[in-house]
Amino acid sequence: MTFVRLALCAAAPLLFAAPAQAAPASITGNWKTDDGKSIIQFYKCGTSMCGKISKFLVPEPAGGARDTENPNKAKRNQRLLGLRIFWNLKASGTKFKGNGYSPEDGRNFNAQVWREGNKLKVKGCVVVFCRTATFTKA
Incomplete structure (x- = not known):
C-alpha cells in the first residue's frame, strides 16, 4: 500500500501539469x-516578426499613396508602399502579439496575429474596441 501511495505522489505532478504550449504556426x-487592396509581407526582424505593405492591388494615386492620416x-508625406505596419510581434502561446499601425486612420493598436489553416487572423485593439480581419495567402 505504501508503494502505491508513493507512486501516486510521484506521478501527481505529471497528471496535473499544464500542457506545454506549442509555438504558433509560421x-x-x-x-x-x-x-x-494590398499585400502585407510578414518577416523576421531581430527576435520578433514584422509586417510591411509590400504591394498594392489597386491603383495608387500619382506620386504614390502617402501616410496622410499619420x-x-x-510623417504624412512618407510613402505607404514598404511601410512597416506591424512590429515587435512575439510568440505568445499560439499567437504572435505586438504592435500595429493603421494608415487608414493613423492609429496604433495592440496586435495579435495567428494562423488558422491557410488563413491569417489579425486582431487589432484600441483600448477595449477590437476588430479581427482575415487575410489570405497571396
Whole structure:
C-alpha cells in the first residue's frame, strides 16, 4: 500500500501539469488583406516578426499613396508602399502579439496575429474596441 501511495505522489505532478504550449504556426510570407487592396509581407526582424505593405492591388494615386492620416505631421508625406505596419510581434502561446499601425486612420493598436489553416487572423485593439480581419495567402 505504501508503494502505491508513493507512486501516486510521484506521478501527481505529471497528471496535473499544464500542457506545454506549442509555438504558433509560421506567419512568414505574403498575405492579401481582407479588403483586397494590398499585400502585407510578414518577416523576421531581430527576435520578433514584422509586417510591411509590400504591394498594392489597386491603383495608387500619382506620386504614390502617402501616410496622410499619420498623427505626426512630419510623417504624412512618407510613402505607404514598404511601410512597416506591424512590429515587435512575439510568440505568445499560439499567437504572435505586438504592435500595429493603421494608415487608414493613423492609429496604433495592440496586435495579435495567428494562423488558422491557410488563413491569417489579425486582431487589432484600441483600448477595449477590437476588430479581427482575415487575410489570405497571396
